[in-house]
Amino acid sequence: MVAIPVGAEERSGSPPRRNHPMTLRCLFVDFNSYFASVEQQDDPRLRGRPVGVVPVMAETTCCIAASYEAKAFGVKTGTPVWEARERCPDIVLLQARPARYVEVHHLLMDAIQDCIPHGKPESIDEVPCYLLGRERIRENAEAIARKIKRTFLDRGFDAIGCSIGIAPNKFLAKTASDMQKPDGLTVLEIADLPQRLHPLELRDFCGIGPSMEKRLRRAGISTTAQLCAASREHLRAAWGSVDGERYWLQLRGFELPERKTARGSVGHSHVLGPELRHYEGARSVLFKLLAKAAMRLRHECFLAGGLAIRMRFVGLDRRFERDLSFAPIDDTPTLLKLLGDALQPLERALGNGRWKPQRHPPLSVSVTLVHLEPRGSISGELMASRRRSRDMSALLDAVNRRYGNNALYFGAMQDALSQKAAPMRIAFGQIPQTDLEEDVGIAQESLDGHELWLKRERQFKVMAETAHREAREKRKPPSRP
Structure with a gap:
């Protein structure tokens, strides 16, 4: 059972107190069509024109942002490029410029901070601010919102x-x-x-996404x-967990404490550009992504006991999946060897014609x-070969810290580096660490270590895959009775 927060008893079972002057606790700032708006901010020629932002310049990807001018035509986040052109x-x-979006994000956060202290950003384009004392009076909260906009x-x-929402808790303020939208101010x-x-x-x-909506229905x-x-x-029964009780409380204005979470994984993903949509x-x-993940793993003093590998294909619902388990390690050579071995079935399918990348490219x-396990909780390596691999990884990290990331790298990453693939990307909830993420000699065009972008990127990838699946279903001839 979820405990009712102290001071909230008045709303637990009886009608809410009317005209309560200080029920507002959170002011939530949500930037409208953020990526597209930054592009229009930087290039005045784009203002008033329909703009779509894509992760890569390819017809098979989808829009990750659309300006309001584009939304008027039915183009939105997740719309396939080919459909956007038709509409x-x-x-x-x-093409998205994540580094620029992060830079502007910091400038906007500074502007908000000069009006009211803000909390931890929920994403690259939204942030909560918590109201205290007389700030919770509606007129004062609205004045702060207008000051932020000004x-x-x-x-x-x-x-x-x-658009700014003001409400008794963060959940309702975000709602x-x-x-x-756009440029709204709503008080609940x-x-x-x-x-x-x-x-x-x-x-x-x-x-509440598609699957949760089905469960609720x-x-x-x-x-x-x-x-x-x-x-x-x-x-609680609908959610199948205590999360249902938390939802019940949040709908009624209770401000619940944030759940403490421990890091459970370190990973990277990338939507391939057309020039890399082949096995090699x-x-x-994949090798580059894993080398970056391993470097982050060591930086954060963890060992990993498993590796999940995923590859999706154009025109196929089925994906290539491998889930490996092993004794906790953190050295790059061993991890890359495990990755190479795990890809061999796909390589054999390519060789015997069972997979035709011309028809279904990655x-x-x-x-x-x-x-993940903290490094200190596992005893050290006894085998000389494993100690050499760890020593090699430590040397690799030292060279790249001094001369720039990927100044020294494994040869299997060459194609990805030459095409500037899998650059740094923005992520949710964490400021990017450029010393771990940015490739030496490559302009910081995007940011991979910033948790504010990684979360968005995963959402966009799911949207693209869903759009591909829906398009295939539409092209299927109707089944005969």
């Missing part, structure tokens, strides 16, 4: 709009920030709940009104080191 022939497609304009960000007070939420669709709420919940009216026990290219990128690849 909006005049759309301008630009500060952006004063600092020259006239093409980057934001409110999506209720009026205790007295507004739950009626103000009823017009929303289930999928409008954070944490199976539980007899198909509208937001039914979601808000459901009991704690009903939602995909293999080279689309994306990922590696994830799992089953």
Whole structure:
């Protein structure tokens, strides 16, 4: 059972107190069409024009952002490039510049900080701010929101709009920030709940995706009104865990403590550009991704006891998967050897014609080191060959720290490096570590170590794969009765 937060008892079983002057605790800033807006900010010629941002310049990928001018034509995040061109022939497609998005992110965070201290960014394009004392009075909270918007304009960000939600907790403030776009300001007070939420669709709420929506419908919940009216026990059963109770509390304005999480994995993924959509290219990128993950693993003083390898293909639902388990290690040579061995079945399928990359080229690849253990919790290596591998990894790290990442690298990574594949990318919740991520001699065009981007990138990859699957289903001839 989830405990009700101290001071929230008044809302647990009786009607909420009306006209409560200080129920607001969170102000949530959500930047509108952030990536596309940054492109329009940097190039005034793009303002007022439909713009789409893509991870790679290829017809088989999807838009990871669309300007509001493009959205007017039905182009949105996850729209395949070919469909975007059909819907909006005049759309301008630009390759993502994650490093620039991170740079602007920091400038915008600085602007917010001058108005009100902000919390940990939820993503590259959104951040919560917590209200204290008299800031919780509605008029004062709204004044802070308007000051944030005005500060952006004063600092020259006239093409980057934001929507701001203000509510009793972060969950509802984030929901409110999506209720009026672009450039909106929405306030939800205790007295507004739950009626103000009823017009929303289930999928409008954070944490309810396609699979969760299906589970809710199976539980007899198909509208937001039914979601808000459901009991704690009903939602716990629908979620199948205590998360359902947490949702019940958040819908009622309770501010719940953040869950403490321990790192469980270190990994990287990459959508392949057209020039690398063949076996050798995909293999080279996998080797580069794993070498980067291993370097991060050592930097954070972990050992890994498992490796997950994934490769997706254009036109296929089935993907190549390998999950390896082994004694905890952190040295790059051993990990690369395990990766090479795991790819041999795919190489054999290529040789005997069972896999035809011309028809189904690789689309994306990922590696994830799992089953992490703190380095000090495992006894040291006894075998001389393993000690040499660890010593080699330590030398590799030292050279790359001094002269730049991948100044010294394994030959299997050459194709990926020559094509500037798998550069640094932005990620959610963590500032990028350029000494671990940025390749020497390559301009910082994107950022792979920034957790604010990695989370978004995974979402975009799922969207692209879903778009490919839906397109194939549409092309299938109807089945005969």
